[in-house]
Amino acid sequence: MNIAIIGSGYVGLVTGSCFAELGNKVICTDNNRKKIESLKQGIVPIYEPGLEELIRNNVKRKRLKFSPSIKEAVRDSEVIFITVGTPSLENGEADLTGIENVTRNIAVYMNTYRLIVEKSTVPVETGNWIKRTIQTYIKKKISFDVASNPEFLREGQAINDFMHPDRIVIGVESKRAKEILINLYKPLNAPLLITDIKSAELIKHASNAFLATKISFINALSRICDKTGADVKEVAMGMGLDRRIGRAFLDAGIGYGGSCFPKDVDAFIKICEKLGYDFGLLKEVKKINQQQIEFMLRKIKDALWIIKDKTIGILGLSFKPNTDDIRNAPSLEIIKALQAEGAKVKVYDPQALPKARAVLSNVKFCLNPYILARDSDCLLVVTEWDEFKELDFLRLKKLLKRPLIIDGRNIYEPKLMQKLGFTYIGIGRKPYG
Numbered sequence: 391m392n393i394a395i396i397g398s399g400y401v402g403l404v405t406g407s408c409f410a411e412l413g414n415k416v417i418c419t420d421n422n423r424k425k426i427e428s429l430k431q432g433i434v435p436i437y438e439p440g441l442e443e444l445i446r447n448n449v450k451r452k453r454l455k456f457s458p459s460i461k462e463a464v465r466d467s468e469v470i471f472i473t474v475g476t477p478s479l480e481n482g483e484a485d486l487t488g489i490e491n492v493t494r495n496i497a498v499y500m501n502t503y504r505l506i507v508e509k510s511t512v513p514v515e516t517g518n519w520i521k522r523t524i525q526t527y528i529k530k531k532i533s534f535d536v537a538s539n540p541e542f543l544r545e546g547q548a549i550n551d552f553m554h555p556d557r558i559v560i561g562v563e564s565k566r567a568k569e570i571l572i573n574l575y576k577p578l579n580a581p582l583l584i585t586d587i588k589s590a591e592l593i594k595h596a597s598n599a600f601l602a603t604k605i606s607f608i609n610a611l612s613r614i615c616d617k618t619g620a621d622v623k624e625v626a627m628g629m630g631l632d633r634r635i636g637r638a639f640l641d642a643g644i645g646y647g648g649s650c651f652p653k654d655v656d657a658f659i660k661i662c663e664k665l666g667y668d669f670g671l672l673k674e675v676k677k678i679n680q681q682q683i684e685f686m687l688r689k690i691k692d693a694l695w696i697i698k699d700k701t702i703g704i705l706g707l708s709f710k711p712n713t714d715d716i717r718n719a720p721s722l723e724i725i726k727a728l729q730a731e732g733a734k735v736k737v738y739d740p741q742a743l744p745k746a747r748a749v750l751s752n753v754k755f756c757l758n759p760y761i762l763a764r765d766s767d768c769l770l771v772v773t774e775w776d777e778f779k780e781l782d783f784l785r786l787k788k789l790l791k792r793p794l795i796i797d798g799r800n801i802y803e804p805k806l807m808q809k810l811g812f813t814y815i816g817i818g819r820k821p822y823g
């Protein structure tokens with residue numbers, strides 16, 4: 391199939407290169423010419439395991455190409471995926487100007503039947519708006535379909551998520567659109583849910599809001615564990631063994647970040663508000679998430695007493711492991727708060743240092759965890775990179791001014807850390823040391 395991907399960001403690049411890998415001919419486009427020029431030279435603007443290789447292989451086999459021309463992409467492709475960003479406006483609503491802009495362009499350039507698929511996360515009813523916009527701007531009488539096919543890709547494992555999805559959701563209103571999309575996804579042999587467009591749109595927001603709710607639920611429990619001396623990991627395990635609950639997304643810590651959950655929860659609250667429903671539960675989810683950072687800062691103060699002039703070594707900057715993405719990363723807020731209190735901040739991250747350099751100031755960037763630990767008053771685990779689980783703790787202990795670890799992601803075992811001679815403070819963990 392000939393496929394156009396409009397918007398070569400994270401979702402667009404993964405989707406485009408995976409469709410090419412499945413044997414389709416894909417054109418990825420973007421209004422950022424510089425980005426397209428770099429991609430043509432094989433420079434991939436994001437770190438995602440396996441993506442660069444996938445792009446390289448498919449470009450070589452002539453199944454994937456990059457073009458700055460949306461006209462070329464629309465003219466050459468029967469199926470057009472819209473994968474542009476839908477960032478948050480100041481009031482939390484999703485900004486749909488990118489989607490509208492692309493839709494008008496598609497209407498102007500299409501010269502025969504096209505299936506336009508929204509993949510970006512959008513409010514329910516966006517499909518209707520896309521349809522109306524195309525009808526308004528189209529020049530000739532050309533038939534077309536609109537479909538919703540939300541993405542559920544997790545950064546750091548997006549290619550695997552694409553190739554082995556739990557489910558593929560397809561929202562359609564015509565047989566033709568349904569058949570095209572079923573055929574396109576056939577090679578994945580994954581469970582398909584065919585539904586109407588509005589339900590598909592809602593599935594995406596509902597799924598992310600539900601996952602965020604699970605995280606805030608366990609984070610709220612971590613406070614109770616801290617107060618009672620219970621262990622949140624044990625509690626999560628005990629809850630998760632119930633198949634109706636499941637263990638996934640019950641890791642307590644400093645809260646969710648990234649380009650999806652914070653934005654999508656905000657947008658969903660707004661969508662519901664506009665529809666006349668006050669989704670108070672989600673407001674609480676958001677509140678608990680914000681409080682989790684304050685909870686962490688309180689722990690730092692309780693351990694160090696005075697923050698001013700203390701050197702704090704931050705292990706991890708990305709919003710989660712296996713990505714260099716620092717959008718809405720809790721690390722940024724924590725660093726800002728510590729600096730406001732007069733702390734000296736050192737940082738290390740296996741991938742995110744280049745991106746962090748562009749946004750952080752008055753911070754010492756370290757090339758490894760040991761340089762970070764040297765003369766620090768404490769180590770703060772902010773991202774659960776595997777690398778941090780296998781450090782040489784005795785070496786770290788010698789380098790630190792005092793053997794204090796505050797673990798915002800609960801990656802270490804309190805008892806073991808105590809044995810190694812550390813004062814260890816987790817989030818809702820049974821206290822030792």
Ligand code: UDX
Nearest residue numbers: 541542543544545639640641645646647648650709710
């Ligand atoms: C998410 C959704 O999972 C994906 O389906 C959607 O399409 C895009 O948004 P992503 O943002 O890549 O994916 O990350 P995810 O793995 O879901 O984690 C989001 C945040 O929640 C991270 O900051 C992570 O640290 C945090 N998290 C996750 C927890 O704090 N605890 C958990 O148990 C799980």
